[in-house]
Amino acid sequence: MRKTAAKLLTVAALATSLATVAGGTAVADPATGVTPRAIDIVGVGSDTTQSVLNQLAADYNASLTSSTSPRLYSWDAIPAGTITTKTGATAITRPNGSGAGITALNANTSATVDFARSSRGPVATDPTTDDFVALAQDxxxxxxxxxxxxxxxxxxxxxxxxxxxxxxxxxxxxxxxxxxxxxxxxxxxxxxxxxxxxxxxxxxxxxxxxxxxxxxxxxxxxxxxxxxxxxxxxxxxxxxxxxxxxxxxxxxxxxxxxxxxxxxxxxxxxxxxxxxxxxxxxxxxxxxRVVYNVFRDAEWNATDAHGTALRAIFGAGGWICTNGATDIQSYGFLPLSPFACGSVTHS
CATH class of the missing domain: 3.40.190.10 (Periplasmic binding protein-like II)
Structure with missing residues (x-):
């Protein structure tokens, strides 16, 4: 398995980044009364990264100026039960954990799940068509x-x-x-x-x-x-x-x-x-360890609007890698260097 290089920002730089208070308010699941649209980007899976993803989603959505731009949403790992992740989606059992999130990603299409939060890297049993995109250091x-x-x-x-x-x-x-x-x-x-x-x-x-x-x-x-x-x-x-x-x-x-x-x-x-x-x-x-968000390779590399939106949020040079350091650090994680954040690893 190829290892992602995880060069970190210095402690001094991290301390400085905390001087700026992150905008927006994190929520557990999409806010009450909000159902993500079919065009929105929705994730499920890891308990470890759910809270920081909620915060990143809130701040990313607050940064958008067009109502037609895809929003980012993340469903928590618990409570148990079923969830309808976005408008028009078939209800699924709420995935609890990285493995369950990756399973849900591979069992559905972007009509239901766009990415899986994962606190582990790829393993031999993961499909080679899964792209593990580096988020932060843990x-x-x-x-x-x-x-x-x-x-x-x-x-x-x-x-x-x-x-x-x-x-x-x-x-x-x-x-x-x-x-x-x-x-x-x-x-x-x-x-x-x-x-x-x-x-x-x-x-x-x-x-x-x-x-x-x-x-x-x-x-x-x-x-x-x-x-x-x-x-x-x-x-x-x-x-x-x-x-x-x-x-x-x-x-x-x-x-x-x-x-x-x-x-x-x-x-x-x-x-x-x-x-x-x-x-x-x-x-x-x-x-x-590095923690990740996992995508279907065909969608991650697509040149259509959906693939472009995924990379613009999660990829190297995307919104999270250029604007998310304060949120990431405020939840205890270490931001990755620009050389590692958004990099892709396969099983």
């Missing part, structure tokens, strides 16, 4: 209840042992830790964060198959889940999403860190707490 670490039995740091080997269920007690990691049963959690099947994390702790090639001790019933990046309010629980967590929740007040309702604090891996802290960004050191490990 990373994945793990989180646990503040004051619980989990240590401040776990190694990659520790995490692999925990999620394969060969390490089941904290004192197997360190004799000074309690003789208590570890409770490992994963996001729902289809989550890009789940897929990425299991691959990272398994050497970066294929995802680890979780053991029978692992509970896969939590929604990703929601520390409010009562199951996680346990002194022995741990769960993978998007570093950007955590930063947005903790430092920039982006979490609302169930989408908050709750009692969880994000922890180190292999001695590397995921958050630069001084600058309130993902740590450069952590990004450089196998736990750094």
């Amino acid at each position: 990373a994945v670490s793990w989180a646990a209840k503040s004051g619980g039995n989990a240590p401040a740091n776990l190694t990659t080997a520790n995490l692999k042992g925990i999620y394969s269920c060969t390490i089941t007690k904290w004192n197997q990691i360190n004799a000074s830790l309690p003789n208590a049963t570890i409770k490992p959690f994963l996001p729902q099947t289809g989550s890009g964060t789940r897929s990425f994390f299991l691959t990272a702790i398994n050497g970066g090639v294929t995802p680890l198959t979780p053991g029978a001790c692992v509970n896969s019933s939590v929604q990703e990046n929601q520390g409010s889940d009562t199951q996680l309010n346990d002194i022995n629980a741990l769960v993978p967590y998007s570093v950007a999403h955590y930063i947005g929740q903790v430092y920039f007040g982006k979490g609302t309702g169930a989408d908050v860190q709750g009692p969880l604090t994000i922890r180190n891996i292999d001695g590397n802290a995921p958050v630069d707490t001084v600058n309130k960004v993902i740590s450069d050191t952590f990004v450089a490990t196998q736990y750094g």
Whole structure:
């Protein structure tokens, strides 16, 4: 799989970008009473990037001066049920997660879904006709209840042992830790964060198959889940999403860190707490990732009005890559350099 180069803006430049307040107001799903038109550009999928896409959509739409220009909309990963994504579309089950979003993209046409939000990159099982267009830089670490039995740091080997269920007690990691049963959690099947994390702790090639001790019933990046309010629980967590929740007040309702604090891996802290960004050191490990929006290749490369609109919003030199840095950073992500933002990767 070809890797997208992800050269980042400097921390100083990012801090400066935050001095400008993003215009517009993000909403969950299209605003009440608003049904996207057939010509509008509509996405579904990842929980991790839904909030930043909502904000980008609000600000992009506010920038338009013509009522006939396609608007940008993004449907959240939850609540469960069916959604009619745009006027004239057939109702579909709401896709929850990157995998479900990509499946919906490939099962439908632009009459229903134009793109899928994805917090993972392409894998061998994805159609080669899917274009993964780079959006921003993220990373994945793990989180646990503040004051619980989990240590401040776990190694990659520790995490692999925990999620394969060969390490089941904290004192197997360190004799000074309690003789208590570890409770490992994963996001729902289809989550890009789940897929990425299991691959990272398994050497970066294929995802680890979780053991029978692992509970896969939590929604990703929601520390409010009562199951996680346990002194022995741990769960993978998007570093950007955590930063947005903790430092920039982006979490609302169930989408908050709750009692969880994000922890180190292999001695590397995921958050630069001084600058309130993902740590450069952590990004450089196998736990750094690029998040994407996925398009059908034929539409992405089309010379018609639809293809032109897709590239004008998401492509290199498009609206997001030239105007979206403040929104991206305010949700905890790192903007990509102009050389990486909008670049295309295939499986």
